[in-house]
Amino acid sequence: MAGGWWLRDRVEGVVPVHTSRRVAGALVRGPQVRLGVVAPWGEHESVAVDHVPAATGYRLDLDALPFPSPTVRRAVARVPGSKAPALRGTFESSMPGLYSTGSLGRRCSGR
Known part of the structure; x- marks a missing residue:
């Protein structure tokens, strides 16, 4: 589910969700x-x-960006089942000092 992280407890196990x-x-x-x-x-x-x-089928994909380098893209942890970067509540990725905002930043874990 790509909604706000704060909605997860209000939806999962409460509302039937049919994906794909x-x-x-x-x-x-x-x-x-x-x-x-x-x-x-x-x-x-x-x-x-x-x-x-x-949903429109739009998927966040860090690999679709021409930047950062392929080495950096491979090093960044992803949201499980996604190609979006896993981010802390500060929008920092698993690579110290690398932050993401905009559409890629909407999958923040809130931690």
Whole structure:
């Protein structure tokens, strides 16, 4: 989940989260929306929901930057399951003195 770190406890285990799905269709039925979704392995699902927050598929990727050097990029610890740098609450990476802000800085661990 790429939302604010402070939201994690309010979502995980509380709200069902379906990742890596492609929305194939949507139908409004009163106060709900019935979504037709397709999983990466091809399975079709129908889900009735009250709200539809949808991600665009944008992924943070430190390796996509032309800087820093490949040696530095390889040395920076990443957020598990991501190519975004793991950052402390001060926006410092695992490499002392290397900080990240902007979109790459939004995955701060808060520590």
